[in-house]
Amino acid sequence: MSAIRINQLRHTYAMKNKTVTAVDDVTLDIGDNEFFTLLGPSGCGKTTTLRCIAGLEQPTSGSIELGGVVVVSDRVLVPTHRRDIGMVFQDYAVWPHMSVFENVAFPLRIGRKLRRAEIAERVEQALDLVNMSQYIDRRATQLSGGQQQRLSLARALVRQPKVLLLDEPLSNLDAKLREQMRSELRLIQQRIGITTVFVTHDQVEALSLSTRIAVMSGGRVVQEGSPREIYLEPNSEFVANFVGATSFVAGRVLSSSPVALTVGTELGTLSCRPQPDVRTGASAIVALRPESLVVTDKPTQGDNCFAGEVELSLFVGDGVDYRIKVGDQSLRARGSARVQFVAGDTVYVTAAADDCVVLLADPDGAEAARDATDVAAGDVESDR
Numbered sequence: 001m002s003a004i005r006i007n008q009l010r011h012t013y014a015m016k017n018k019t020v021t022a023v024d025d026v027t028l029d030i031g032d033n034e035f036f037t038l039l040g041p042s043g044c045g046k047t048t049t050l051r052c053i054a055g056l057e058q059p060t061s062g063s064i065e066l067g068g069v070v071v072v073s074d075r076v077l078v079p080t081h082r083r084d085i086g087m088v089f090q091d092y093a094v095w096p097h098m099s100v101f102e103n104v105a106f107p108l109r110i111g112r113k114l115r116r117a118e119i120a121e122r123v124e125q126a127l128d129l130v131n132m133s134q135y136i137d138r139r140a141t142q143l144s145g146g147q148q149q150r151l152s153l154a155r156a157l158v159r160q161p162k163v164l165l166l167d168e169p170l171s172n173l174d175a176k177l178r179e180q181m182r183s184e185l186r187l188i189q190q191r192i193g194i195t196t197v198f199v200t201h202d203q204v205e206a207l208s209l210s211t212r213i214a215v216m217s218g219g220r221v222v223q224e225g226s227p228r229e230i231y232l233e234p235n236s237e238f239v240a241n242f243v244g245a246t247s248f249v250a251g252r253v254l255s256s257s258p259v260a261l262t263v264g265t266e267l268g269t270l271s272c273r274p275q276p277d278v279r280t281g282a283s284a285i286v287a288l289r290p291e292s293l294v295v296t297d298k299p300t301q302g303d304n305c306f307a308g309e310v311e312l313s314l315f316v317g318d319g320v321d322y323r324i325k326v327g328d329q330s331l332r333a334r335g336s337a338r339v340q341f342v343a344g345d346t347v348y349v350t351a352a353a354d355d356c357v358v359l360l361a362d363p364d365g366a367e368a369a370r371d372a373t374d375v376a377a378g379d380v381e382s383d384r
């Protein structure tokens with residue numbers, strides 16, 4: 001059975017002289033114990049979708065079921081406190097005037113009365129789960145950012161809800177801590193087996209944590225699939241560009257069969273991964289991931305090897321980020337850290353056919369994703 005079913009969800013905000021459509025016909029089916037991620041640029045409707053699930057926002061139309069029970073539709077509206085959910089926000093929202101214990105105990109003091117001993121036991125369990133037991137008597141203000149984030153996670157879990165909603169919970173942490181909390185979050189989620197909806201604009205978080213991802217743009221879901229599908233088989237320039245760095249090469253399909261697909265491009269003829277629905281003669285865009293390009297000082301045997309000149313060479317520790325000029329095209333490539341070519345070097349770039357993904361032309365999508373990626377990168381900068 002699905003844990004969460006969202007059907008044709010729409011939400012508009014009324015502004016002074018216009019209405020903003022924040023969520024536009026979103027339909028999702030999220031299974032038990034899934035780690036489901038809404039991924040997309042700022043303003044694409046992720047938070048609004050999550051707030052509708054939580055009951056903090058009443059959708060303009062559509063319906064939502066939690067565990068097979070309708071919580072909102074045109075006839076039903078179950079208030080937030082009667083929905084079986086826990087929620088963590090980007091800004092932690094811990095109560096500064098309370099101790100760690102009181103912060104976590106708070107949700108247990110609402111509604112049904114529990115005995116003191118039971119409250120204490122539940123709080124201890126929740127704190128133990130997030131490795132915070134030793135801070136039980138501290139004031140919330142005496143915690144670091146990462147500890148406050150753990151505290152808000154314990155608070156969200158203390159009632160043992162069926163569903164956990166997380167809105168960019170890691171984005172206010174510094175890079176190192178974010179990575180650590182990322183792994184911990186997944187471990188905790190697996191251990192307690194809780195259906196989770198996670199919101200982020202960070203593709204690495206989305207790819208590494210999720211069982212499934214819905215990529216959103218302009219209030220709509222533009223692709224839904226496993227992390228592998230989203231990364232390796234993007235269905236548009238928007239997704240290819242937003243999820244990972246990608247170079248795009250325009251061309252025309254020269255031949256297409258179930259076993260081989262070739263595209264004539266400015267680089268030359270590219271052998272690509274075969275794909276149904278691609279017709280000979282169609283105009284196409286070939287998407288190339290930096291890490292799938294092999295950079296060498298001598299030509300390689302076989303298909304898809306092109307001579308180029310290094311424009312930019314950045315050593316980044318675990319590899320070298322290149323920009324390589326091939327004809328009029330500038331390709332991004334990720335090379336090994338052991339050898340580093342420098343600007344001006346003549347090199348050869350080779351791509352395996354399986355790594356050359358043909359997309360249908362989507363002229364606006366790529367532009368939108370590039371802008372969105374810039375904004376996302378800006379967000380990260382300002383966190384430091």
Ligand SMILES: Nc1ncnc2c1ncn2[C@@H]1O[C@H](COP(=O)(O)OP(=O)(O)O)[C@@H](O)[C@H]1O
Nearest residue numbers: 013020021022041042043044045046047048049
């Ligand atoms: N309270 C609000 N009033 C008016 N517009 C809003 C409000 N909240 C969000 N929006 C608008 O709705 C759209 C989606 O916002 P949001 O769901 O917050 O996106 P995301 O979480 O993906 O950044 C954006 O255009 C945003 O400006």
Ligand SMILES: [Mg+2]
Nearest residue numbers: 043046047048
């Ligand atoms: Mg948001």
